[in-house]
Amino acid sequence: MSLLFDEYGLPFIVVRDQEQKQRLKGVDAVKSHILAARNVANILKSSLGPKGLDKIMVNSDGEVTVTNDGATILKMMDVRHQVAKLLVELSQSQDDEVGDGTTSVVVLAGALLEQAEALLDKGIHPVRIADGFSMAAEICCRHLETISDEVEVSSERKTALVEVAMTALGSKIVSRCHRQIATIAVDAVLAGIKMADLERKDVDFELIKVEGKVGGKMEETTLVKGVVVDKGFSHPQMSKELKNAKIAILTCPFEPPKPKTKNTLSIKSVEDYEKLHNYERKTFEDMIGHVKKSGANIVCCQWGFDDEANHMLLQSSLHAIRWVGGSEMELVAIASGGRIVPRFEELTREKLGSAGIIREIQFGTTKDSMIFIESCANSRAVTIFVRGGNKMIVEEGKRSIHDALCVTRNLVKDNRIVYGGGSAEISCAIKINAEADKIATLEQYAIRVFGDALESVPIALSENSGFPAITTLANVKTLQISTNNPHLGIDCLKRGTYDMKEQRVIETLIGKQQQIMLATQVVKMILKIDDVIANEI
């Protein structure tokens, strides 16, 4: 910000550190924002769709991430520019809310801003452009509802769910075995809601754990109806498999209790020392006695215990797992139907959890082992166990499964779908162009270009698939109009038909509506800023 001078030539300072502040005003500000946002969108464009490419990102610690997920790419890019940051948050919020479509939402926002720039050059007030965009977004959302289909969702009929999950996974690295993974994701979600929540339509992701282990093939990814704990049994001589387990879930350590208040125990004689020794031994015995008496045959302990206790457990033929994390404890408790017990004295038969089988499994040549607790009393808590050739693939696999879980949840919440492959966008674009002519005010221009912007998604899809983008789009568009079929989209996988309904490329309605609304809101916000006051950092 430059200095201000009054008419006597004296400089005066109104704002603190005025000289150090940068200021950008008016149309220049809007244009520079648009440029920044478009750059971000262009980076993401190439990852869109089933033929989209991945990005490799190296963070400051040298950690490598390979991903195709828009939200992850943007998060790792560590964007500095204020407006670009808005786009990062945009894809983040799409991720939180819908889980999928994080790339398309940014591409759409970029395209909207690109179109807005042309209108700004024509001299249309930015707020009117913004108003026009939100009118168009309204039209879009209503239109999407009319072209949407309802599918039946229940635990028996899960074809639709699997197809949606497959569409979400289509662009990911896991697409090699995407039907398998899609089924896993759907089963996981359905297991979570089977119990009581179907009418509440509330899917608690805290009950679905995604664990990964490097090694093996992607195809070996499995759904464990129970819990996987990344630990081994505490004593190597314990048998590796335990059937009909009764689990004691303890949050107290296997050691003599200590009062929390600071204390000293002064020992004055040998007899006293002897007594203390016996006391300690007795407490161990008591503890194991309590466990035994309750009928448990395995102990799952939040804390550790020393070798002496370990040895005594083995002698009493009790299995034990130590240092189990808090959230895993909880999952074990939920899965096995047991109660977490904070004191040995409270351990009773009713508080034990039960599991059909508990296995310790070793992987490859490494010493790593994991404990699988399966066939539990209550199968709400499930674990998806991801395998893959290297760490990056496992991580990307986890992210892809998250996406699939999210879309499945969305479909459980709202069972309406639209067809993917850009078909919904093209159909909306046609609708908007028809509606635009009915609007009398200046907003007409903005609404019309909104339609053009929507086409950026199918264009990017066909570009990424190596088709002549414009021609393909034009073909599909004319076909849509002439056959009046809103399900025609880009045939990215060369299956020989444009009809996405036949190809079973489906997306959730809320996901698509959310994308359009969110992108419009962010664009609106960016267009409304005409003044930037920033401290140089």
Add this chain to the structure above:
Amino acid sequence: MGYALRPPIILLKEGTDTSQGKAQLISNINACEALVDTIRTTLGPRGMDKLIVDGKGKVTISNDGATIMKLLDVVHPAGHVLVDIAKSQDAEIGDGTTSVVLLAGAFLKECKPFIEEAVHPQVIVRSFRLATQLALNRIDEVAVKHSFKDPTEKRALLEKVAFTSMSSKLISTHKEFFSKLVVNAVSVLNADLPLDMIGIKKVPGGSFESSFLVRGVAFKKAFSYAGFEMAPKKYDNPLVCLLNIELELKAERDNAEIRVDNVEEYQRIVDAEWTILYQKLQRIVESGAKVVLSKLPIGDVATQFFADRDVFCAGRIPDDDMRRTAKACSGSVQTSVGNLGPSLGRCGLFEEIQIGGERFNIFSDCPQTQTCTLILRGGADQFIAETERSLHDAIMVVRRTLKNEAVVAGGGAIEMELSRYLREYSRTVAGKSQMLIAAYAKALEAIPRQLCENAGFDSTNILNLLRNKHHNGGLWYGIDITTEGIADNYQRFVWEPAVMKINVLKAAAEAACVVLTVDETVKNPKCQDDVSQQAARKGRAGGVPR
């Protein structure tokens, strides 16, 4: 030789900045104008937003005058007056913060020629005070007072007012939706309309339309220990126990130390500690409470104890959420578990649900709900932050209107009317006052002029149309932002509470008078360090040791 020996008279500390006289006055006015220029473009439905990055890199995008003024970090002493009036308008009315700054700036700008012509500032101040008084009387005269008996009509009025307040904000396209939300929220409150009983929670993600109102209390799930997930997530008609006790195994006194002489005692002490906690927990469970909230942490043992007995618990609940829950469930926060019975609250439905990426605890259907929570959604943090500010304004305006039901038409209509009235009045007085009151009248036109300019309209043309209309008795004619013309804004339901306009006028005139009456600024050096630094800098630059 002689004068060199005369010691200088040192009155003020070294480094003190003093400037005085007419030049100072003009310079002050310029500073204020510069400030007004900054926020000028945010006024009205076509106003733009500002993006402000503070020293720590935190980004705020806002259209709210008070917020922008606060964030600008103004150091100029005269400029500070403007920041203060924006803040006071925010605290008092909640809306109109941009208008008040703009108007004060316009007043000062109109005075500048008079100051340059050497009219004494006090004369200007006197006339301005008179003009303000006249304007206020005029508002009282013309304001339309509604005293609706019918609740639906009253509701319609409130929605209109909320509507106008939100039309300049980011959420303007969803103002129907939000004005309903705001009016619903305010109507839950009791007669005193306490603002802190409306909680606003922000959850990123989703779109504006997924925002909703909870008639009761909602807050984010607190940090929880293992065992929490086992507790049920939904209760019908539970008893709610509110505590301010730490439910954890802990040392009773920090400095206490136990000396134990024999081993038997040791076990007894351990047992004693557990007994203390267990007794507390047992009492709570026995009281019949199904939901236990505490301001202080609830430890893992307690969590598991409660989960075991199907009781929901949450620790570290923020103070204001606690208070609102207490109010909603008509319970009270207890600091001991001695006699819980009468202090328990009750609510119709308690559940934990997923909102976006967070899990929320929601109390609803309470017996005497006088509190509510707005859950705001939106694409980005800045987004929701701005929505919150806009809703705050709207809530304040609705509260004001509930207390005082007089409304005037916005969109520059009331300003044009006052301007006409004062201009006509000015012709009836003699002396300097005539010029000054006319200047005041002209300054009032700044608001409609700015509205036009922000929308890209021809302001001169529209103002001429408006002056003509008002002269011919079109009381409520103002700018019609959609058609680029003028219209009867009372008919178009662009309504604003009269109190807001009254406060804007009072505050702006007062601020202008304060700036006008200052003719000397004495600025003390900040502190010793600053001075020595300055001296050091001077030393380096000039090379003259002092």
